[in-house]
Amino acid sequence: MPSEPSQRVEDKLFYNRYLVDSGRAHIKVRPHTTPSSRLLSMLKACPARCYELNDKGHVEVTVDGCMECGTCRVICAESGDIEWSYPRGGFGVLFKFG
C-alpha cells in the first residue's frame, strides 16, 4: 500500500475555520502507563490526526484541529480510555460548507 505523507493532514486542516476554546479541551485521554490497543488505533483512525505518541510512549490528544466527528468516542469512550464531550457552544470547528 502506498503510504501518504502525514504532513498532508495538517495541510487539509489549514482549509478549515476553528474557534479554539483555549484551556478547555473537549477530549481528555485517561492517564496511562501503557496505551491500550484502542488508544493506539486512534493514531491512525483520527481523521485530523489529533492523537500522537509522546516521548514517554503515552498517547496524547491535541484537539485544536478536531472536526468533532466522534470516531475516537466510538472506539475509546466505552472503555474509559478517553472522556469525550462536545466543545462549548460556538467553539470548535466552524464549517463553511459542511
Add this chain to the structure above:
Amino acid sequence: MIEERFDAIVVGAGMGGNAAALTMAERGLKVLQLERGEYSGSKNVQGAILYADMLEKLIPNFREDAPLERHLVEQRFWIVDECSHTGLHYRSDDFNEEKPNRYTIIRAQFDKWFSEKVREAGATVLCETTVTELLQDSHGRVVGVRTDRNGGEIHADVVVLAEGVNGVLGTRAGLRGRPEPDKVALAVKEMHFLSRETIDARFNLKGDEGLVIEAAGTISRGMTGMGFIYSNKECISLGIGCLVADFQRTGETPYGLLEGFKRHPSVAPLIEGSEVKEYSAHLIPEGGYKAIPQLCGEGWVVVGDAAQLNNAIHREGSNLAMTSGRIAAEAICLIKSRKDPMTAKNLSLYKKLLNDSFVIKDLKKYKDMPALLHTHSQNFFLTYPQLFSKAMQDYVRVDGTPKLEREKLMLNSFIKARSWSGLFSDALRIARAWR
C-alpha cells in the same frame, strides 16, 4: 436560567431537528431549538443530496428560495480496481422536470436557510449553546435540558433529541448506548472548487444539471466502504467513508484513503486544477434496522441520525431524518391537542407512525444487509471488484486468444478466488439480504 417554560425543546438544528421544530412551531407550539454551532448548519456535514419529496412535505414551495446546487440527471455506480472502473450509468432527460426529485446541496448553506424557516414559523432558535445533559425528575422522566450557558436549566413538556449520529445526551441519560465501531462509518470529504464551465464540461452537464458518482472496490482497501463524487454548481464534493471498526482493525488512515481515491486514474482528471476549500469528517449510521435504539420514553423522543435512521444501501439519511422529525412533531402536536401528558405510552404514537412510514419499512427490508457486508468486506470490496475488473478487461482486450479459452480462464479465476460453494453462498446471501 431561562424561566420560561416551553412546550418542546429540540436539541440540534440538522435535518431532523429543523423538521421537528418547524412542524411544531407551525402548529402553534411554543418551541425552543438549541444548536451548539455559531449558526444552524455550521456543525453539520453531509455529501450532500437532498430528496425533494420529504422537504416538500414540510416546505411545499422550497424551490423558490432554498439554496439548491444542481438537480441530478445522472447516477454513476463504479466498481473500481487500482487502475480501472466498470460503470453502470443511468442518465435520463426525465429528471429535467419542472419539480426535480433530487438535488445536490451544501449543508452549511442549506441548513442556514432551513433554520430561517423555523424562525419564521415562530420557534425560538438559540445558537452557540451546547446542551450538556437532560434534566430528569425523580422518576427518570425527562423534564428539560441543562446547557452550558450560565445556569442554563430549561424546562419543557417534551425534548426532541435531534443531536446527530454522535449524540451524547441520550447516552449520558442512559436512554441509549454509544454508537458501536461496527455500526458507524467514518467519512472524510473535501470541497473542490472549479469553474462552472469546467464542471459542466468534465461531467457532460448543462444549466443546473448535476451528477453523482458512487464508487466501491479497491479504493477502500478491503474495508466496507465507498467513495462519492457529487457535482455542485461551482465545486465538487469528493469523499470516502469506511466502517470505523475496519479503520480500527486495519490501521488505514482516513486521509490516506481520500488521497488514494483522488489519485485514482478515473478520478484525478475530474478534479485536476481544483482549489480545495474545506476538509471535513463525519460519522454515518450503518447498523440499519437492528441498530435502532428505543425511539421514545417519558418526556422524550429521538429522531434522525441520533436514532441511527440511515439507509446505507440506498445512501439515504437526511430524508429519514426529516421524515422522522416531522412524524415525531406531528405525534407531539396530536398529544398536545388532546391535552394529554407526554408519557412514554402517549409518545409511542411516534413509533407507531414511523413504523407505518417508508423509514422503518425500508430499514426493515435491508435488516440483514449490514451484517453481510460488514463481515465479508474482503470479498465484496476487494476480491470481487478485482475479479470483475479483470473479467471486463479480458472481455474488451483483443489479443488473439480464442473466446472459449478466455471465458474458461475468467471462470477459473472466480472459482480459484472464492470456490464454487463460496460463489454460491455469496449470491444466496445477497439475494436473501436484499429481499
